[in-house]
Amino acid sequence: MAGRADTSKTAESSDKVSVICRALRRAIIEQALEPGAKLPEDSLGERFGVSRTIARHALGQLAAEGLVELRRNRIAVVATPSWQEARDAFDIRIELERLVVRQLAGKLTKPQIAELTAHVDAEDRARDGTDAVSIRLATEFHILLAHMTNSPILVRYVSEVAYRCCLTLSLYSRPHSSECAINEHRAIIAALVKGDVDKVMGLMHSHLDSVATRALVAPSPQRGRDLLDILAPYADEASGDRVVKLPKAARR
Amino acid sequence: MAGRADTSKTAESSDKVSVICRALRRAIIEQALEPGAKLPEDSLGERFGVSRTIARHALGQLAAEGLVELRRNRIAVVATPSWQEARDAFDIRIELERLVVRQLAGKLTKPQIAELTAHVDAEDRARDGTDAVSIRLATEFHILLAHMTNSPILVRYVSEVAYRCCLTLSLYSRPHSSECAINEHRAIIAALVKGDVDKVMGLMHSHLDSVATRALVAPSPQRGRDLLDILAPYADEASGDRVVKLPKAARR
DNA sequence: ACAGCCCGAACTGCATGCAATTCGGGCGAT
DNA sequence: ATCGCCCGAATTGCATGCAGTTCGGGCTGT
Numbered sequence: 001m002a003g004r005a006d007t008s009k010t011a012e013s014s015d016k017v018s019v020i021c022r023a024l025r026r027a028i029i030e031q032a033l034e035p036g037a038k039l040p041e042d043s044l045g046e047r048f049g050v051s052r053t054i055a056r057h058a059l060g061q062l063a064a065e066g067l068v069e070l071r072r073n074r075i076a077v078v079a080t081p082s083w084q085e086a087r088d089a090f091d092i093r094i095e096l097e098r099l100v101v102r103q104l105a106g107k108l109t110k111p112q113i114a115e116l117t118a119h120v121d122a123e124d125r126a127r128d129g130t131d132a133v134s135i136r137l138a139t140e141f142h143i144l145l146a147h148m149t150n151s152p153i154l155v156r157y158v159s160e161v162a163y164r165c166c167l168t169l170s171l172y173s174r175p176h177s178s179e180c181a182i183n184e185h186r187a188i189i190a191a192l193v194k195g196d197v198d199k200v201m202g203l204m205h206s207h208l209d210s211v212a213t214r215a216l217v218a219p220s221p222q223r224g225r226d227l228l229d230i231l232a233p234y235a236d237e238a239s240g241d242r243v244v245k246l247p248k249a250a251r252r
Numbered sequence: 253m254a255g256r257a258d259t260s261k262t263a264e265s266s267d268k269v270s271v272i273c274r275a276l277r278r279a280i281i282e283q284a285l286e287p288g289a290k291l292p293e294d295s296l297g298e299r300f301g302v303s304r305t306i307a308r309h310a311l312g313q314l315a316a317e318g319l320v321e322l323r324r325n326r327i328a329v330v331a332t333p334s335w336q337e338a339r340d341a342f343d344i345r346i347e348l349e350r351l352v353v354r355q356l357a358g359k360l361t362k363p364q365i366a367e368l369t370a371h372v373d374a375e376d377r378a379r380d381g382t383d384a385v386s387i388r389l390a391t392e393f394h395i396l397l398a399h400m401t402n403s404p405i406l407v408r409y410v411s412e413v414a415y416r417c418c419l420t421l422s423l424y425s426r427p428h429s430s431e432c433a434i435n436e437h438r439a440i441i442a443a444l445v446k447g448d449v450d451k452v453m454g455l456m457h458s459h460l461d462s463v464a465t466r467a468l469v470a471p472s473p474q475r476g477r478d479l480l481d482i483l484a485p486y487a488d489e490a491s492g493d494r495v496v497k498l499p500k501a502a503r504r
Numbered sequence: 505a506c507a508g509c510c511c512g513a514a515c516t517g518c519a520t521g522c523a524a525t526t527c528g529g530g531c532g533a534t
Numbered sequence: 535a536t537c538g539c540c541c542g543a544a545t546t547g548c549a550t551g552c553a554g555t556t557c558g559g560g561c562t563g564t
Binding site for chain 2: 017
């Protein structure tokens with residue numbers, strides 16, 4: 001009822017493909033796979049005991065979700081969103097999740113409330129564990145909320161954009177100090193139960209916004225890591241003076 | 253500048269696959285392919301001059317977008333969203349497009365304004381043409397707006413959800429009386445140029461909302477077309493009295 | 505040393521082939 | 535007649551094979 005099995009109708013063709021997708025998604029949001037990590041089809045196929053065809057199909061799905069970047073004739077890599085894209089993703093996420101809580105306010109059933117509080121408790125318990133797990137749990141809290149709207153489309157979009165945000169956090173955030181404040185999750189649950197629509201929408205907004213602004217620390221001139229962009233301002237003067245050599249270390 | 257080529261980084265692996273995707277998307281939103289239409293892999297491959305592998309991959313992508321439904325070991329079909337899903341899609345769309353115009357208000361460049369008005373003029377000119385074309389143009393107007401935000405993610409989501417809405421219109425709408433009022437498009441452009449954020453957000457909201465409510469005419473007891481649901485209320489009394497026969501015509 | 509070229513290895517793009525499953529029509533039983 | 539079963543055709547699920555492209559390291563010339 002409350003938490004559905006999710007394999008229902010959200011694409012995810014057969015089984016093997018979706019298994020790989022799930023595994024990779026999880027690896028990505030737990031930062032076991034960093035942005036830019038290579039994902040050769042054979043390796044994936046070998047690791048998961050399937051042929052390249054299937055691995056390839058899975059990569060296609062993940063690319064459609066924006067988690068993976070596919071370049072023709074080149075090895076697929078974990079997506080490396082630009083800072084601007086990260087900010088855009090958070091903006092979208094804010095709107096979508098406001099919609100979620102708007103639909104949910106005052107409509108939660110007892111078992112749903114129990115499930116949510118149980119999840120937050122789990123988040124609490126995981127505080128001593130690795131960052132990876134707590135990040136995943138924090139994200140899953142939001143996805144759990146989306147599930148409760150019973151709107152598959154909303155679930156899909158919230159999930160996707162939440163994953164993307166996770167991805168960007170691993171790029172642009174500091175050691176993410178317990179990033180998704182657990183107390184804010186509790187506050188959201190409380191406001192949802194109380195049925196105060198405006199309050200809960202405000203809470204969700206500030207919750208996400210604070211995560212975004214705390215994490216996405218300004219266009220940070222250096223962290224941009226895209227060689228071309230970094231060099232752009234110097235390009236004009238390149239003729240006048242010799243630029244520092246970048247023989248090999250600069251690649252990749 | 254204004255209207256980008258879009259083949260940039262939004263997944264869409266190589267070429268052949270994305271060609272098929274685009275063709276099918278278009279066929280779907282122009283209602284050449286109705287919801288429920290079968291999409292066998294071989295036929296597609298044959299039609300587009302590729303192997304089943306590629307056709308299959310394309311179907312996977314479209315399924316990820318929610319335009320196609322994939323069932324294990326069964327022929328893929330054009331998605332048939334439930335009425336509730338249609339309503340949900342419109343709700344999401346409203347939020348997303350409000351975000352679009354919020355970002356755009358007062359920020360449009362001259363050439364962008366020209367492009368928009370040119371598009372609306374094209375919509376006007378197409379009024380005598382087939383419904384299919386005018387529906388497509390109306391949808392493309394919204395996607396064009398999204399493009400101008402320069403946010404690939406927003407473009408992707410707005411496009412997807414707009415296509416989905418198109419799909420549902422072909423299911424639940426009446427002959428859609430020039431459904432996406434062209435004048436409302438003009439009004440939106442005007443408000444965007446004027447830079448009145450609240451006004452334009454309101455306009456977009458009511459524009460989409462009116463399309464939604466005018467088209468999605470209530471849960472309409474009959475139009476539901478899912479035999480099982482229709483019969484559900486009668487199931488209890490089935491033992492007492494013979495139900496009208498439904499030998500073969502009832503199927504599909 | 506250093507840059508540039510070159511060639512083998514690695515990898516992707518795609519088609520094809522085979523096994524498993526579903527579909528659909530005809531045939532026999534009721 | 536109608537229902538149910540059964541079997542061939544259609545179709546999917548997946549692996550493999552081959553051709554074309556990219557990658558990366560060593561070699562050569564300067």
